[in-house]
Amino acid sequence: MVHSKRIGFDIQLDVSEVLSDAKWLAFIMRQLLTNSIKYSENSDIMIYSHEHAGQTVLEVQDSGRGIDPKDLSRIFDKGFTSTTNHRDNAATGMGLYLTKNAAESLFITIDVKSELGTGTTVTLTFPKRNDFVNITSM
Ligand SMILES: Nc1ncnc2c1ncn2[C@@H]1O[C@H](COP(=O)(O)OP(=O)(O)O)[C@@H](O)[C@H]1O
Ligand SMILES: [Mg+2]
Secondary structure: OOOOOOOEEEEEEOOOOOOOOHHHHHHHHHHHHHHHHHOOOOOEEEEEEEEEOOEEEEEEEEOOOOOOHHHHOOOOOOOOOOOOOOOOOOOOOOHHHHHHHHHHHOOOEEEEEEEOOOEEEEEEEOOOHHHHHHHHOO
16 A cells, blocks of 8 residues: 655755765765655654864764664664564665665664654764775775
8 A cells, every 4th residue: 555654855965965975875865865764753853064173974864763773773784774673674684784784884883872753863964075085096
């Protein structure tokens, strides 16, 4: 059954440009947004960026079902979906695994904070410009 979820987006970008790989960064963002949409109903998804200690930080925050604390350390594992929601259709558990690998290659740190029933915030911290220049010159 197809049903509308009434999900909106609130985008506040204090930093609107970052030095990275466009294709892989788009892949990462697509995975995070897909998850937020998939695991939310009737709530907004917030996308924020700002500068912190010389690094660009990008947050994707949803008010969806959240992640059980006992699952949190496993969500980046290959094939992991959920220990409680066994009826998730179309959950493959590959998205965050591939996301983690892509982020590591780009020297992006990923942090996830989540509260069951409240929502999830994924934070991407980009490398300092100098670090990135060093990487690309390797
Ligand atoms: N924004 C989110 N809100 C709630 N649960 C999430 C969220 N993102 C990831 N998860 C949990 O982490 C698991 C792994 O995510 P992922 O690798 O993207 O797999 P999939 O999208 O196929 O379910 C999901 O199955 C889900 O249980
Ligand atoms: Mg996914």
